[in-house]
Amino acid sequence: MSSRPRAAWPLVAVFTAGYLAAYLLPTIVGRLSVYLGLSTAQAGLVGSALLLSSASAGFFLAGRVEAYGPCRPARVGLILCAVGYGCAALAGTVPLVVAGAVVGGFGSGTATAVAAAGIAAQSDPHRTSSLGLLSVSATAGALYLTVPHLGGGHRLPFASIALVALLVWPAASRLGGPGAAGPAAPSAGRLPHRRSGMVLAGGMLVWSMAQNALWGVSSRIGVDQVGLSEVTIGAVFAAALGAGLLGVMGAGVLGSKLGRAVPIGVGTAVIAGSIVLSSSAGSLGSFATGEILWNTVYPVVLSYLIGLAASLDVRGRWAVLAGSASSVGVACGPVLGSVLSEEAGFPGMGLVLGAATLLVALPVTAVALHVGGRPLVPGSVRRRGGAPAALLAVTTGAVPGAVPKVGAPEQAVAEISIPALRRRRLGRNAFRTAGPAGGGQSNAYASTSDR
Numbered sequence: 385m386s387s388r389p390r391a392a393w394p395l396v397a398v399f400t401a402g403y404l405a406a407y408l409l410p411t412i413v414g415r416l417s418v419y420l421g422l423s424t425a426q427a428g429l430v431g432s433a434l435l436l437s438s439a440s441a442g443f444f445l446a447g448r449v450e451a452y453g454p455c456r457p458a459r460v461g462l463i464l465c466a467v468g469y470g471c472a473a474l475a476g477t478v479p480l481v482v483a484g485a486v487v488g489g490f491g492s493g494t495a496t497a498v499a500a501a502g503i504a505a506q507s508d509p510h511r512t513s514s515l516g517l518l519s520v521s522a523t524a525g526a527l528y529l530t531v532p533h534l535g536g537g538h539r540l541p542f543a544s545i546a547l548v549a550l551l552v553w554p555a556a557s558r559l560g561g562p563g564a565a566g567p568a569a570p571s572a573g574r575l576p577h578r579r580s581g582m583v584l585a586g587g588m589l590v591w592s593m594a595q596n597a598l599w600g601v602s603s604r605i606g607v608d609q610v611g612l613s614e615v616t617i618g619a620v621f622a623a624a625l626g627a628g629l630l631g632v633m634g635a636g637v638l639g640s641k642l643g644r645a646v647p648i649g650v651g652t653a654v655i656a657g658s659i660v661l662s663s664s665a666g667s668l669g670s671f672a673t674g675e676i677l678w679n680t681v682y683p684v685v686l687s688y689l690i691g692l693a694a695s696l697d698v699r700g701r702w703a704v705l706a707g708s709a710s711s712v713g714v715a716c717g718p719v720l721g722s723v724l725s726e727e728a729g730f731p732g733m734g735l736v737l738g739a740a741t742l743l744v745a746l747p748v749t750a751v752a753l754h755v756g757g758r759p760l761v762p763g764s765v766r767r768r769g770g771a772p773a774a775l776l777a778v779t780t781g782a783v784p785g786a787v788p789k790v791g792a793p794e795q796a797v798a799e800i801s802i803p804a805l806r807r808r809r810l811g812r813n814a815f816r817t818a819g820p821a822g823g824g825q826s827n828a829y830a831s832t833s834d835r
Contacts, residue, residue, distance in 0.1 A: 392506060396499075398458050400520045400523055401495050401552040402461065404520055411531060415540075416430055416431075420478055435715035436489070439711035446701050461491045464487055466546045466550050468489070495549075504699065506694075508639075509691045511639060514632055521683060584696070592710040598733075600722065605665065605671065609730050620672045624676045631681060648749050653745060690703065
């Protein structure tokens, strides 16, 4: 992406169109089962195929967005969304619906990859990712409130995603062309923070799998274990989505005041407790508390994870790869939830998922600490073995304004071209060596100044 970040709203729009299918997956799977005669497992496989296609697009485009320019792949992705989901909406046979869902899923993954790369190039990736999650949560919430009253069988959810893609398509032209990647081109090559990025991508895969394992069977918990009606469960889910909007807004207000490690670590621990509470619920109160608390904290932690992945590489490659790994986890989650609930029951499933969530919180939080997820405090600012910069500046009488404020986010380190400095130094040495006759003094000066 460009070294000069563009406006955030086109990225937010493209992010919304790309993420919407995953947010609407429960209603897509439910309607495929009811209106096309598929079993729950078969309908879940269709949803998994959609998300796996989305993840494959992300893996393919990782590191290639700059080469193509953000505008072109965003347009292609949105067109694939409109065509694929539109065909799935119009089709009446299962093979055509599956084919349309897979094509649309690839388009969703393409749009999400472009948005992730653009978010990484923003001056505040967390703020932009929070706006994107807020937008997609609000859009999905509005659809969840309106789609059940409109009927339409399996067609309406697919048609809604296709319509959103068409509405967002004009925004893709505001993302810029291939020339926007020019300044960042020299950084092409090896991924930075490879170990941290791999740990984060693997952690997000497991984290997303655990979240969607619960999400895939939440309605069954409400009906089979708690004994609630579908109307009551729908009201609980609507309240949970509303709480999710509040959580995203809270994350945007909090920003980087606490760094990334604290929200990710503490938030994931709260999510683990919410999973156990919701899966073992025996009454409406405990079920609603678990679902609402979980949906409140989940998007908050997700926004910080997206921001953390974006901070690993300004070109957005880790943001795309980690997002694709998360999509794989989302795709496999419902299958995992069904298997665990059948083998161990809902409470046993909750204990397994909660324990897995707590375990994955440790390495992910460690990555946030390692790559600078902490706020600046006196004596804690270090540059790979350097002295504490803030404390050193204070004790040596630095110029006012040069010392970072306590609690300020850590600033990026500017790269300096070493070969250029060497050429300049060699030129100065040659000039000094070719000084006046009896140039021993010049040579001595040159050797002293070069140390």
